[in-house]
Amino acid sequence: MAGSRLEKIGTIYTRVSGLIQSGALNWQDRPLWFDIYKAFPPKEEPQFDRPVPNMKLKKIFYEEDRIRAIFHRNNKQIGTINLNSDQESLTQKFINVYSQLENKYSADASEEHIYKEAIDILNRDREVSQENDSVSEEEPISLSSAFKEAQNKHLVQSEIKVSVKDIFKD
Structure with missing residues (x-):
């Protein structure tokens, strides 16, 4: 299937309550928002085809x-x-x-x-x-300089030669 068009049928609340009533979703597994939505339903039911309210937005500028x-x-x-x-x-x-x-x-x-x-x-x-x-923590760190520094540390560490035989000698 390409996708579901169920968002046009009912709200998320009605769909979840339908899943609970049918037994597809256990009551204990309900979403956290379900009880809050049930206790404090919105004044207008949220639907996809409801027109956008014509309100003037306040400009918030500090x-x-x-x-x-x-x-x-x-x-x-x-x-x-x-x-x-x-x-x-x-x-x-x-x-x-x-x-x-x-x-x-x-x-x-x-x-x-x-x-x-x-x-x-x-x-x-x-x-x-x-x-x-x-060393100042506030100074911005350049990604390229940090990468070069890491490469230099790696080169210094790679010059150290360690033999596995030497590690396990008695």
């Missing part, structure tokens, strides 16, 4: 989105972001510095001037942190 766009437009490769880390991302640091400078200069300075000064401050902070730490 001031920091403009700053983030400026940063990412000019800096395409900023490295990876560790979501488990408590440290601020490079983008968030830029947003903080840019906002502080924007408040400091108010309407006197241009957007480009504030951007350049914020980048200079971030670069100085990065240089200071690199002087303090020999």
Whole structure:
């Protein structure tokens, strides 16, 4: 068969409840959402042929989105972001510095001037942190340099000659 067109017949809830009633699906094996849907059914039954409501969507736009766009437009490769880390991302640091400078200069300075000064401050902070730490976790890692480093380590390890006979000698 090419595929089923059962999505046009009933809703997912009616199909699952039909499977339970017929015995094709055990009550214990019902989906997690089934009880919630049964307790809180939607006001309008979801069907594939229901017309889309004509609603005007609200534009959600934050001031920091403009700053983030400026940063990412000019800096395409900023490295990876560790979501488990408590440290601020490079983008968030830029947003903080840019906002502080924007408040400091108010309407006197241009957007480009504030951007350049914020980048200079971030670069100085990065240089200071690199002087303090020999290896910086915030520095973006190039995939090609990581690959070359791994190859170099492999070459060094492959030069070590180990004989199996030597391992099992008494």
